[in-house]
Amino acid sequence: MELSKEFRFESAHQLPYVPEGHKCGRLHGHSYRLTVHIDGDIDSSAGWVADFGDIKAAMKPLIEQLDHNFLNEVPGLENPTSEVLAYWVWDRLQPSLPLLSAITVHETCTSACVLRKPA
Numbered sequence: 001m002e003l004s005k006e007f008r009f010e011s012a013h014q015l016p017y018v019p020e021g022h023k024c025g026r027l028h029g030h031s032y033r034l035t036v037h038i039d040g041d042i043d044s045s046a047g048w049v050a051d052f053g054d055i056k057a058a059m060k061p062l063i064e065q066l067d068h069n070f071l072n073e074v075p076g077l078e079n080p081t082s083e084v085l086a087y088w089v090w091d092r093l094q095p096s097l098p099l100l101s102a103i104t105v106h107e108t109c110t111s112a113c114v115l116r117k118p119a
């Protein structure tokens, strides 16, 4: 069974490698929505796959680095595309959340990327 938990944070960024004149080369901000998915079996005694609170606790130090910050200044996010951000979260979250199965990053209401665990 798959569980998901959504996180929201506000961040500024600028994309350094877009062509000259591209709107994303300018400093701007997003209300990001990031969904963490985990996949596992239901523990029969607890009646859940995992405590949603454990997902929240694992994400807390990462959200603290992202929320109300300039992403380009966060180590590893010098080119803060949605795709790079998804890998950044995955690499830091997976060790404490081994059931991690996917991360979705919604940069805007209409644009998102999904990083899934390889089959």
Ligand SMILES: Nc1nc2c(c(=O)[nH]1)N=C([C@H](O)[C@H](O)COP(=O)(O)OP(=O)(O)OP(=O)(O)O)CN2
Pocket: 015, 024, 028, 080, 081, 082, 083, 107, 108, 110, 111
């Ligand atoms: N593959 C990617 N493409 C783009 C990224 C990205 O991270 N990965 N990022 C951007 C910009 O950050 C931009 O702020 C968001 O792009 P866009 O969806 O074009 O934003 P709009 O507000 O213009 O969306 P509309 O709903 O179409 O108005 C660009 N590309």
Ligand SMILES: [Zn+2]
Pocket: 013, 024, 028, 029, 030, 107
């Ligand atoms: Zn942007």
